[in-house]
Amino acid sequence: GKYDGVILATGAKPAIPPIEGLEEYFWAEVLEEDNFFENRKVVIIGGGLIGIEIAHKLAQRNNYVIVVEMLDEIARGMEMIERAITLKSLDNNENVKVYKNTKVTRIDGRKVYLEGERNEVIDDVDHIILSVGMVSYNPLEEKLAGKIPVYVVGDAKKVGKAKDAIASAFEVASKI
Numbered sequence: 001g002k003y004d005g006v007i008l009a010t011g012a013k014p015a016i017p018p019i020e021g022l023e024e025y026f027w028a029e030v031l032e033e034d035n036f037f038e039n040r041k042v043v044i045i046g047g048g049l050i051g052i053e054i055a056h057k058l059a060q061r062n063n064y065v066i067v068v069e070m071l072d073e074i075a076r077g078m079e080m081i082e083r084a085i086t087l088k089s090l091d092n093n094e095n096v097k098v099y100k101n102t103k104v105t106r107i108d109g110r111k112v113y114l115e116g117e118r119n120e121v122i123d124d125v126d127h128i129i130l131s132v133g134m135v136s137y138n139p140l141e142e143k144l145a146g147k148i149p150v151y152v153v154g155d156a157k158k159v160g161k162a163k164d165a166i167a168s169a170f171e172v173a174s175k176i
Contacts, residue, residue, distance in 0.1 A: 003148060004149065004176050005148060005149035005150065005151055005176055006140075006144055006148055006149070006150050006151070007151045007152075007153060007169070007172055007173075007176075008138060008140055008141055008144075008150060008151065008152045008153070008156050009152075009153050009154045009156055009165075009169065010137050010138050010139065010140065010156040011137055011154065011155045011156055012134035012135060012136055012137050012155035012156070012159045013134065013135060013137040014027040014028075014029050014030070014130060014132075014133075014134055014135075015130075015132045015133045015134060015135045016130065016132075017045065017104075017130070017132050019045075019104050019105070019106065019107060020105070020106040020107070021106050021107035021108050022104075022107050022128070023107075024128065025127075025128040025129065025130050026127060026128070026129045026130070027129075027130055027131075028044070028046070028050045028051055028054045028129050028130060028131035029050060029131075029134070031054060031129065033057060036057060036058060036061050036063075037058075037061070037063065037126070037127060038061045038062055038063065039061075039062050039063065040063050040064070040126035040127055041063070041064045041066075041122075041124055041125050041126045041127075042058055042063050042064070042065050042066070042125070042126060042127045042128075042129060043065075043066045043067075043068060043104070043112050043122060043125050043127075043128050043129070044058075044065060044066070044067045044068070044128075044129045044131055045068050045104050045128065045129070045130050045131065045132060046067075046068075046069065046130065046131035046132040046133070047067045047068070047069030047071075047074035047075065047098060047100070047131075048069075048074070048075070048076050048077060048131060048132075048133070049075055049076060049077040049078045050131045051067055051069070051074075051129075051131030052067065052074055052075040052078065052086060052087075052090070053078075053086070054129060054131060055067050055090060055096055055098075056086050056089060056090060056096075059090065059093050059095050059096045062095070063095065064095045064096075065095060065096045065097070066096075066097045066098075066099065066122060067096070067097070067098045067099065068099050068102050068103065068104050068112075068114060068118075069098070069099065069100050069101075069102065070101070070102070070103045070116070071100065071101070072100050072101050073100070074087070074098055074100060075087060099114065099116075099117065099118040100117060101116050101117040102114050102115065102116035102117050102118040103115055103116055107128065110123065110124050110125050110126070111123055111125070112125050112128070133159070134155065134159045135159065136155060136156050136157065136158060136159055137155075137156060138152055138156040138157075151172040151175070151176070153165065153168045153169040153172050154168060154169060
């Protein structure tokens, strides 16, 4: 058949930071509470909304959690009252450490190397969780370009909020 075009709404995928030695990790966005580990030493790279929520839940399961955030603010995007309650809970939990203005520079086996406000090596890390945001996932646009009109919408075009994805899809649908 003949087609007027292809709409690509392939979404986004978790970002992977360029950290030397980063090989085994979990993505915060795909961790399910039923599968949370217990009694482990966990480093969470990224202290945004999802990273802090995961830290809070892991701490409740008796894990020792270290959150490493490059910026000077954590839990960005969290609703104000929920943020205050969550941060107070983390502050009062001796099994949670939050390092701001710090980044992971290298991982060597179970050692995680930090640079910034905290220049140290964290030993005996059991798990690493990535929570550094999402990037557009659009593997087909290049392959289809020139063969058929291609319209990229939603997170595949630019990671954002649901209302932005709906607006971009509506705009494309009205053109076709």
